[in-house]
Ligand code: KG4
């Protein structure tokens with residue numbers, strides 16, 4: 019259990035802060051001002067580069083980050099109408115993610131902070147996604163439940179009123195986004211799979227095929243999507259791959275519905291069990307239109323406040339990194355020049371709190 023640092027309402031002495039994100043296949047830079055508003059949010063997606071391989075090729079991603087990082091940061095500064103000397107701090111995604119890709123962002127951000135003699139902080143990609151829930155709604159309530167659904171994570175957290183957060187459940191195998199990506203590959207829809215399935219599913223029947231929903235043992239808030247993926251594989255194999263386009267749309271809609279069902283049920287079960295008034299859903303998969311609609315319907319029915327970032331803050335971006343960095347610095351967290359990128363970084367390892375009650379359960 020770690021101290022949550024996503025929320026603070028007053029003006030920040032660490033803004034404008036530059037955020038840098040290179041953990042996967044987006045080269046991103048952003049500026050968050052002392053007013054905690056996003057002054058610039060620039061994302062260079064590498065999807066075109068990786069699409070032809072059906073997924074992210076780590077070596078190509080690192081090289082493209084090296085080529086893009088300078089122009090991305092310059093563009094963010096230009097969009098924010100700032101000079102380098104106007105910055106008050108620098109934040110970067112330290113991990114988790116692709117080792118080589120992370121290294122580019124961390125080296126660049128560290129060099130910039132060192133040259134400018136600015137406070138520097140490495141943040142977890144997960145903590146950044148969580149912070150995105152407060153970017154557009156600084157009054158979003160705490161305590162609340164946050165569901166992080168991305169290509170690498172399906173994690174449910176309780177953010178408690180004493181400021182700590184605790185992990186309530188996580189995927190035991192594939193992440194939700196990974197399941198979307200693999201299904202899209204099987205259906206020949208290219209990479210990234212989530213948006214492709216989302217689009218195609220709009221013309222399909224979500225009830226066409228009843229794919230399995232893994233609820234695991236009674237009351238569990240953990241997730242599992244590997245059985246669902248296998249069910250789609252067997253479904254296609256039984257038809258020798260001869261699936262017409264209209265059937266593809268039905269399969270996309272049915273597959274999507276199975277994932278959305280489980281996410282919605284477990285997220286609201288967590289809300290009910292912990293008696294909190296609010297639920298935030300963040301990360302790339304929270305851009306899914308069906309998930310957003312189902313969450314909105316259920317939240318209205320249950321009288322729960324729903325936090326869903328705008329699409330620009332769902333998928334990887336650096337505004338969430340800058341926002342998380344601002345909060346971390348305000349809590350007294352600061353990285354040294356020895357900071358290294360960490361592909362396996364766990365949230366618990368980074369959100370270290372120097373206050374005496376840091377380890378309080
Ligand atoms: O947060 P994110 O941009 O990167 C990671 O941290 O992984 O999430 C990327 C994931 C990918 O798996 C992508 O397919 C999925 O989010 N995604 C979606 C949608 N947009 C992106 N999944 C379902 N529906 C979408 N509209």
Ligand code: ZN
Nearest residue numbers: 168302333334
């Ligand atoms: Zn992400």
